[in-house]
Amino acid sequence: MEKKTSLFQQILRFGVVGGGAFVIDYGIMVFLTEVVGINYLLSSAISFTVSVIFNYILSVKWVFNVTGERSQKQDFAVFIVLSIIGLGINSLVMWIGVTKFGINYMITKIGATAIVMVYNFITRKVFLENGK
Template identity: 65%
Template sequence: MKKLINQILKFGVVGGIAFIIDYSVLFICTEFFGIYYLISSLISFSVSTVFNYIASIKWVFDVNQKKSQKKNFILFIVFSVIGLGLNQLIMWFGVDTLHIYYMLVKIGATAIVMVFNFITRKMFLE
């Protein structure tokens, strides 16, 4: 149980840093470069996912070394793409349907995708 709590705390730290990266890149791309918010969201999500992958493998999860690193990476990418789809769906629904400011919707989208990420990475990477 202590190991799981430690992992959750580490995942929270990594997730917090990834969120800052994601949120900052989203804002910069949209506000300073004038990129449509869904494209900015795709870019920011992708950048933060690369950071998250490296940090998760190095620091958070006890990656099963019996599985090939290629297979681990492919699983990570597959679940990240699903997470991206969830993120984009939530962003679109919140902004275009509910008319909520995109930066506020991003907070909720990130929370939902973070739970999905932890569960899938815990199940398939260890």
């Protein structure tokens, strides 16, 4: 029988994984925008997508109590759908922050990440655990 991870442990682990994903996401976004010259919305979407793969692997293996009632392909599909919604939230917050409020994209990304992080934890907890 697998040992269940407590909610407190999950939150801590999610924070560690999320921190790593943020470094990947933010670093790639800034690199693509500042060095390569890609528009901030496109570079943000690309960096977000790369960080999702990192996040998926560690979330399933280390953070959440994924029971294996679904196949890995099904779990990944659920994760991708949730992540696409998260990408939509991220892009919307980026667009509103930068275009409507004139906030620098690097600062806006921090707020967008915080919002999406809460969304990610709640939805992944609900939909990944227990094969729901």
